[in-house]
Amino acid sequence: MKLLERLQHEVLTADGAMGTLLYSSGIDFCYEELNVENPEIIEKIHLEYIRAGADIIQTNTYSANALKLARYGMENRVQELNKAAVRIAKKAAAPEQRFVLGTIGGIRGVGKSIASLSDIEAAVRQQAEAILSEDPDGLLFETYYDFEELTTVLTLIRQLTDLPIITQVSMHEPGILQNGQPLNRALGQLESLGADIVGVNCRLGPYHTIQAFEEVTLPEKAFLSAYPNASLLDVEDGRIVYESEADYFGQAAVHLRNEGVRLIGGCCGTTPKHIKAAKKALAGLPPITEKRVKAKKPIMIKESAPPSVPPLHEQVKKERTVIVELDTPKHLDTAAYIKGAKALQQTGMAAVTIADNSLASPRVSNLAMGSILKMKHQIRPLVHITCRDRNLIGLQSHLMGLHALGLHDVLAITGDPTKVGDFPGATSVYDVSSMELIQLIKQLNEGISFSGKPLKQKASFSVAAAFNPNVRVLDRAVKRLEKKIECGADYFITQPVFTKEKIIEVYEATKHLTTPIFLGIMPLTSSRNAEFLHHEVPGIKLSEETLARMKAYEHDKAAAALEGVKIAKELIDIAAELFNGIYIITPFLRYEMSIELIRYIEELDLKINERGITHVQTTLN
Known part of the structure; x- marks a missing residue:
């Protein structure tokens, strides 16, 4: 038988x-x-x-x-x-x-x-x-x-x-x-x-x-x-x-x-x-042919309260939106950091983005600092979440904590490997990739935990994903963007771009997407800073003209910083007409440089509006 x-x-x-x-x-x-x-x-x-x-x-x-x-x-x-x-x-x-x-x-x-x-x-x-x-x-x-x-x-x-x-x-x-x-x-x-x-x-x-x-x-x-x-x-x-x-x-x-x-x-x-x-x-027990199924009381999953402000991915579709990265300190004196965040707030920027132990070096927790900025100073934080430092248990707990604190803007990233940071022998977790993390966060938005268990309430995260356009073959990077969109990414934040040609290339390669993009701009601070980025940071190349311009002020720190801001403004001239979202990356907590760039964007928008020119990607990026 x-x-x-x-x-x-x-x-x-x-x-x-x-x-x-x-x-x-x-x-x-x-x-x-x-x-x-x-x-x-x-x-x-x-x-x-x-x-x-x-x-x-x-x-x-x-x-x-x-x-x-x-x-x-x-x-x-x-x-x-x-x-x-x-x-x-x-x-x-x-x-x-x-x-x-x-x-x-x-x-x-x-x-x-x-x-x-x-x-x-x-x-x-x-x-x-x-x-x-x-x-x-x-x-x-x-x-x-x-x-x-x-x-x-x-x-x-x-x-x-x-x-x-x-x-x-x-x-x-x-x-x-x-x-x-x-x-x-x-x-x-x-x-x-x-x-x-x-x-x-x-x-x-x-x-x-x-x-x-x-x-x-x-x-x-x-x-x-x-x-x-x-x-x-x-x-x-x-x-x-x-x-x-x-x-x-x-x-x-x-x-x-x-x-x-x-x-x-x-x-x-x-x-x-x-x-x-x-x-x-x-032994001797025949199979069951009829059964009364135990009725399970359904678990109601409540909707989250609507956010007090529109999600960044919705805001940037309608108007110029500027976000600014300000990394938390590696020490316990946070006074200068708070001062800088408050100064940036006065410019009207949309959010302060806070990295998650960038370059694999321990910093003040971005969850803690984001909570302080929101609760005490009414500053909107955009919190980065890396797959490197937390296993699935830690990731879900961390996200549930963010939700409980009302921090709904997050950036899901893989994270730099530990060997580049202060503790090269530390373990990198990487239970999931950044794409999988995006999917899991979206699952929380449906009120379902990573394990499938109902959470009784839906989360309301707006999920950003990273985009590095500084690659040899940009089409491949764009294909990766499209996969992240399939995973649920609401918008993208790019690595810093340092040439006008690259900005135009990024626009041409992504103009078919309806998912918003915040283009990254980071002012150079010195000739050594420029040389380091050009020669040692993977994927970043500066033009010979930019290197020469910074080299001219090799022995004058103040003049070099002014030149770095000037170069950033020239890049913004192009970016502002092609992208609605601008992402200012503050170097070394020098927030006064970011403030000057935000003011410049405001002035530029006035000029653009006076000329009757609309942003090319107002409804796209």
């Missing part, structure tokens, strides 16, 4: 974790390599689960795709490792006539930048074809946090085979995916795409897995599966452990059966003892 036929009348038991047993044996290299280098170890584990009562075992191929094998330099061994794994499992299963599932694990986690969907499709197709060539009893897609990835590979592989396909999502929170989609709806969608068995595995222990299934209806055609972890994980002496009694797991298996689950196995932390307990507890 085939797998799906047996599930019509039975609750079947699957095996438990493979990695847990290998890890506990001290194996800390590529598990899939063992399929060829030491197949006896894998076969032994399969046999232990079969003796424990598992009706189904899965191949040791969770990470046997080219993308994951590349970590070990084994991306060219996909065929070899997958074929060997199926053969090992079928050899172990044959005497007891157990079913063998070819396992394909998820690739993405919270972040999507690890691999594109096209790369994932290619890797999964290659792996699936290798597994299918050895005639397994079905395919198991497990540990998929990214629902888009799972639906993509299911659609792809369903076209390749008529064998049973099991699809299992993983959740951070019981009953809801990380994109905020309810589990019941997701499983229904997987069924409609051709999955024969739909369910969950990993991350959650038995308690929360049962809780999730209480809200799941019985599928019309498919069957339900559950492979919970043994428990929530713990760490002892640097090693991951799971605290769970086998008997408790057996009791949980009965509860899962009572929720309509027909295929029950184990994930992280589970061992043959857990599977034996589940098999014993389920």
Whole structure:
């Protein structure tokens, strides 16, 4: 009798974790390599689960795709490792006539930048074809946090085979995916795409897995599966452990059966003892054919209060808007900083942008300083958020704190690597890329946390993204802009531009976009400053004329600063007619230079208006 036929009348038991047993044996290299280098170890584990009562075992191929094998330099061994794994499992299963599932694990986690969907499709197709060539009893897609990835590979592989396909999502929170989609709806969608068995595995222990299934209806055609972890994980002496009694797991298996689950196995932390307990507890119990779904009280997500001022991306579409960067100090004396911010406020600039430990050097927290500027001095802060310094926990907490403080203007950036800063040995986090951070912030705007949990209220962030036009091939940078727009960027802030030709080139390359751009202008302070930027800062090149003009005042600091402002004004002459948004970057807290440039922009706008010339990108940039 085939797998799906047996599930019509039975609750079947699957095996438990493979990695847990290998890890506990001290194996800390590529598990899939063992399929060829030491197949006896894998076969032994399969046999232990079969003796424990598992009706189904899965191949040791969770990470046997080219993308994951590349970590070990084994991306060219996909065929070899997958074929060997199926053969090992079928050899172990044959005497007891157990079913063998070819396992394909998820690739993405919270972040999507690890691999594109096209790369994932290619890797999964290659792996699936290798597994299918050895005639397994079905395919198991497990540990998929990214629902888009799972639906993509299911659609792809369903076209390749008529064998049973099991699809299992993983959740951070019981009953809801990380994109905020309810589990019941997701499983229904997987069924409609051709999955024969739909369910969950990993991350959650038995308690929360049962809780999730209480809200799941019985599928019309498919069957339900559950492979919970043994428990929530713990760490002892640097090693991951799971605290769970086998008997408790057996009791949980009965509860899962009572929720309509027909295929029950184990994930992280589970061992043959857990599977034996589940098999014993389920003995003689028929599958559930009718079920009363627990009604879940809907969580209301409130709208945020409308901001007291228009978002910057809306304001700049209608009128000249100037923002000014003023980095917080590297020391604790903030008096000069506050003085400078207050002086800039008097000019009527729209916001002070505050970097997030620029150049990987610690500064006074921009969240703290932004709060002080807003609460005490009524100055609007635009807070930069880097992916470098905070993991996902810290990023969400930081953003929730910004929302609570009423700081809604943010710039999502990757951040300079730590090796360029004061602590080159410090760890760079980079859990996500700047594009993924933009998407996550937009998810908060829908009232959904990074893990998919409702936040009870929508955030109201206006999200800026960075744009570096100082590259050799500007078209590539513009393509990146377009991707950031797809991720949800509301507007862009550029790196400083130092030539008139570059300003015109940026305009021509971006004039098709409707997303506003704030063009960056930074006054040079000295000849040494100009030489440093030209020769040492990646992507920035000054013209020979500019270098010569600054060089002429090499020994006169005051005159050099005046020349730097003069050059910046000449750049503003061009920028002001092409872009509605101007981003003044204050060098070394010398805010008087920024004030002079803001005054100049005001005077220039009067002249432009007197001539009857409208800004070329008033409705665009």
